[in-house]
Amino acid sequence: MRLKGKVAVVTGAGRGIGRAVARLFAQEGAKVVINYSRSERGAQDLADDIRRGGGEALLVKADVSKADEVKMMVQKTVEKFGRVDILVNNAGILVPAGFLDSTEEMWDKTIDINLKGTYLCSKEVAPIMLNQKKGKIVNIASVCGLAQLTALGNTPYVASKAGVIGLTRSLAVNLGPNINVNAISPGVIETEMVAFFTPERKNMIISETPLKRTGRPEEIASAALFLASDESDFITGEVLTVSGGRGMR
Secondary structure, eight states, rough: OOOTOOEEEEEETTHHHHHHHHHHHHHTTTTEEESSSOOHHHHHHHHHHHHTTOEEEEEEEETTTTTHHHHHHHHHHHHHHHHEEEEEEOOOOOOOOOOOTTTHHHHHHHHIIIHHHHHHHHHHHHHHHHHOOOOEEEEEOOOOGOOOOOGGOHHHHHHHHHHHHHHHHHHHHHHTTTEEEEEEEEEEESSSGGTTTTTHHHHHHHHHEEEESBHHHHHHHHHEEEEEEEEGGGOOSSSSEESSTTTTO
């Protein structure tokens, strides 16, 4: 029960990494706000599972790239639970397009959700956390934002995740000493986001990975739990890479 009594907002929690994070946080005693935009079925099923297990969950549909919807989500959280202790900025998209194949629409959509969404959600919860004199923000970035890998071909995605890492460090400076802000940079994780990978590309990635496999959403959730817990109170502005060793520096 490492998060007992805490209130955690997890964006993009209807599937993939966000779903695993929300589930684990609830198991560890947190009251969880399950944010989703399109994955309503998955989000509702998760909320039902948490409640059946004796936990508390609030379901909120909101597009994190829209300031008014983010504001509404946080207002509903405070109305229901009275506070916000943890924010996990997980909502994100991946458009498989290189620079010359990308369009302005692809660029705008990716930056709006992956980077602007992280900014808007953090901006909305920060005053609450500062008033409480404690809070944890965990941003989900990517190894693409750190290392020179073949995945760097996805130009809008890479730019957005590099931006998330820069934003993480800036927020750590601006929001200290009361709020810890850190990021997790996953490698290739078995989610719907990487479903478009060809078998050849997947095998190439595994061959480049010292642990010789892809990751599971639950493994990212475990890292998020550490950064959201009191055990990480002296850690801020850091990027924790969880990639099986791929892209190590």
